[in-house]
Amino acid sequence: MKQRILETSIELFDKNGFTETSVQDIVEAVGVTKGTFYYYFNSKQELLKDIHLGYIEDLVKQQEKIFSDEAKDTNTKLREVIFLLIHNIKNRKESARIFFRERKNLKDDHVEMIKSYRDLFRKNLQAVIEEGVEKGEFSRRLNPDMLTRAILGMTNWSYYWYKADGEVSEEELTDIYTELILHGISTGD
Amino acid sequence: MKQRILETSIELFDKNGFTETSVQDIVEAVGVTKGTFYYYFNSKQELLKDIHLGYIEDLVKQQEKIFSDEAKDTNTKLREVIFLLIHNIKNRKESARIFFRERKNLKDDHVEMIKSYRDLFRKNLQAVIEEGVEKGEFSRRLNPDMLTRAILGMTNWSYYWYKADGEVSEEELTDIYTELILHGISTGD
Structure with missing residues (x-):
């Protein structure tokens, strides 16, 4: 029930x-x-908190499943977490919309609780970026915190425009983002 | 008045x-x-439309100033438009917040009007990306439409977390985004 x-x-x-x-x-x-x-x-606000929590807890759980797989290299972890975000925005779109739109209606202590999960998701990703830097796979030049936010930003922003029935599939969008993040667009130095 | x-x-x-x-x-x-x-x-909604319009018209005007300067190469245009967005999110933060938060309160025909300016901004940027591809400066591999949305996504998302008084300056954040977009993070192929 x-x-x-x-x-x-x-x-x-x-x-x-x-x-x-x-x-x-x-x-x-x-x-x-x-x-x-x-x-x-207890209240309608409690219910809103449960919807938010259901969305972000599940994302964190799926992310931790990807990141804890020792067989995956850093590039693969990065690609899979981008796919995870796009896939959820598309396939759990009602919950995603509530998650992005109704945050302002959460009670203050619920905001804090949800924020701690969002921070956890972000910090898990940052740890993978740092792992890539440690291994020499990713450049040392870029601040991992800012980089993580940039990656989450480009991916989360697709919430605002990405159409489930559009021309670009989830896999294609994941490939584009991953390629951009790994190699950039410049043909020069 | x-x-x-x-x-x-x-x-x-x-x-x-x-x-x-x-x-x-x-x-x-x-x-x-x-x-x-x-x-x-005429109404409070008319006023909300004017606030939105003031924000986005000004962005488009500044963008067109950057892009029409024949002396600037494509990399410079890209960097300057990223700086423009970050700078506005930081320095016009009250208007920026209204622009991002209160869109749902615009009347339908106002939504369309504002959207046409947002689309113009995006298409102007896409044209510069395509110019870079034509000139051989940017890779042909990535869909320019998706790429443009990725760039705007990572930049606009900073609205949600970027603190005017934080550790990272506007210039540093611009450098990080531009470096990421141009060269990516991979040290390998």
């Missing part, structure tokens, strides 16, 4: 916005009483 | 949000009557 309430809320928040959706709207759509709702969630 | 209303509104929208700020709040803060407000703006 908790899962059904979550899924219905994701649909409603995505379609109508968090502020515009009441607990009444949710329980009507699920077909339960308010009592049932409040049995599972 | 129009300018004073605009500037005060930018402060109020940034501080309290567009939805949460009434025309009454604005005229009280400026110290004029509602009549004066409606002499210059």
Whole structure:
């Protein structure tokens, strides 16, 4: 039941916005009483936190699975984490939209909690970049913190324009980003 | 007077949000009557459109100044437009925040108008990338449309984290992005 309430809320928040959706709207759509709702969630904001948490916890889990695989080299880890982000923006698009749009409606302590997961994701990626630098695979010239943010920026930004049904597949977009990050566009020195 | 209303509104929208700020709040803060407000703006939404337009029109104007300078090579144009975006996010931060946050509150026809300027900015940049490819300075391997979106993505994303008073200067961040875009991070092939 908790899962059904979550899924219905994701649909409603995505379609109508968090502020515009009441607990009444949710329980009507699920077909339960308010009592049932409040049995599972203390408040609508608690539910929003759970949606955010579900999105970012899952990303971190998938990322850690990629990064903990000793058989993968640094380039592969980089490529796979870029694919992971693009894939999630595309295939969990309702949750992704809520994650990107409704952050301002989280309670302060929930913001902190979600931010700690976002930071963890970023720092995990930065550790892989630093691993590549250590191994001599990646250049020492670029600040790993800034570089990590640049990589996350270009990838996350695709949320704003990338169409699931567009001309460029997830794999192609991953290849373009990875190629850009690894080799850049200059033909000269 | 129009300018004073605009500037005060930018402060109020940034501080309290567009939805949460009434025309009454604005005229009280400026110290004029509602009549004066409606002499210059048809509605609060018209005013929001003017703020968006002011931000993006100015960016396009500055971009066209950079790109029309025949003395600049393609690398320089690329670097300068990245600096332009970072500089504006930092130095016009109230307007930038409204530009990024309050798009959903624009009226549909205003959204279209602002989008046409955003598209123009993106297409101008894409034309410079294509110019670099034509001249043999940039690699032919990467789709210029996707590449342009990647560059804008990494740069615009700095809106979400870049601190004006942080450790990394605008110039340093510009150097990092430009270096990444031109040469990538790989030390190998």
